[in-house]
Amino acid sequence: MDTSLLYLIDLFGTAVFAISGVLLAGRLRMDPFGVIVLAGVTAIGGGTMRDIALGATPVFWIRNTTYLWDILITSVLTMLIVRKPKRIAWWILPVCDAIGLAVFVGIGVDKSLAYQDSSFVAIIMGVLTGCGGGIIRDMLAREIPMVLRSEVYATACIIGGLFHTLALYLGYSSSVALLSCISATLIIRLGAIRWHLSLPIFALNR
């Protein structure tokens, strides 16, 4: 996969995740600074935790501040434009989010394999990159993280990570592995959105 294309999709995913933070903030009656913080945390929280756990510091957005400008501009524009979220077709955000998610997982697996060898750890880092920001966003907003409760969200990331590491294990190039990870995550996630797939819930009787 072309590196510059991947980078562009990464910036697109960052922007989409930032928008999801802005929209949540809009329901919580935050001031503009709070909105931007929530947008930023959603967009770069996962990658930040990945880099910190790997010891890849300073974290990625300190090395390349384009991500910060991306978030700032996206957030300000979203605040200026969006007044009636109902007018947006319901499927636009989830589909963009799925694209961002898929790219984040692929980048997370890829980057972690540059720092250590374990496929297990690489898959965890992919999931963390994809889901971590949303988890912090929900914790800040005092909600039990949606990711942990339902829908095939994190599961899509895990399967994407499995495709990635399996492809590498079978000898495919890192571009092919990355592409298979992104495709698998995206397809599963889009299917889950389309058909409202959820895993069965684990509940204990007390």
Add this chain to the structure above:
Amino acid sequence: MDTSLLYLIDLFGTAVFAISGVLLAGRLRMDPFGVIVLAGVTAIGGGTMRDIALGATPVFWIRNTTYLWDILITSVLTMLIVRKPKRIAWWILPVCDAIGLAVFVGIGVDKSLAYQDSSFVAIIMGVLTGCGGGIIRDMLAREIPMVLRSEVYATACIIGGLFHTLALYLGYSSSVALLSCISATLIIRLGAIRWHLSLPIFALNR
């Protein structure tokens, strides 16, 4: 203390902490992935924060993935087996938890002294290793961390850490210091469970 015995108890403590995460998740109606995340966060959250603060990155479970397999297998088995937590004798989990806690505190103090010299910091790292995972678990589950509210839990860790550093200060070997830390933490915690000991609560009249 025999290193391999300590390692085995460490893996046992990790498993027990994972089970406590699974049981909490079962009350929150999470999907299986959410359950495993909550189990993992409880089991390795404290040690992860310790390693990150010390700069001991990549963190311990990236260097040795046995901890991850331990958590994964324990969580899946717990989900398959446990249906009626009421049938488990009430004291089994707290006692196992106390064993895990005591070992985690000892390991936390021990490891931090390999990275810096202060006994004060070492005790904090012991408490963080023992209590940190439970604190993140409760935050994810949207509860005020139990550790901070009552029972002689963190207090047992602090006293264990004091024993550890005092023994080293008095010239005992690191094995003896570790053993005294684990014993002190365990005995105090078991006593607190048996006699329902709590510290007096600090409350302000307003």
Add this chain to the structure above:
Amino acid sequence: MDTSLLYLIDLFGTAVFAISGVLLAGRLRMDPFGVIVLAGVTAIGGGTMRDIALGATPVFWIRNTTYLWDILITSVLTMLIVRKPKRIAWWILPVCDAIGLAVFVGIGVDKSLAYQDSSFVAIIMGVLTGCGGGIIRDMLAREIPMVLRSEVYATACIIGGLFHTLALYLGYSSSVALLSCISATLIIRLGAIRWHLSLPIFALNR
């Protein structure tokens, strides 16, 4: 600015932030250990996140434990002395907090510029150092972080950071830049307290 004076104000800010943690804990009926944890998190949480993101580990309070003693002594004294917070004049805590905040922002910007070059990142690190502890404190206490919701709090930090980096850009010495940052943050924050300034809230109609 005299380094030793800055260090003293830093310790003063740490103590004031610790007191704000103790007072919140007093409303939540925590045990003394929980109180000290909440105090510590409030006082050093922001700087800790800054150091971790920058890769400046071990974090500052591991390198210099004076901060820890500062928090411990302040927290214990506050628990012993304060019984009726109503008797304290209402403006004393916010004004002390503003002083601590201003110094923390200046130190955060200053320290981050020793590790990387971007002014954008430096301002974020200033805001993180000033506001991060309060955000973790509120998350532990299960409240939506106050900082994100209203009052010109983080905004004061951002403007302070802008003054700091602008002064450096214009060729002033780092002492002058630091002083302008601290002054700007302090004046804006005191003004916001005095006249109850808030930014307009961003709210979405659904």
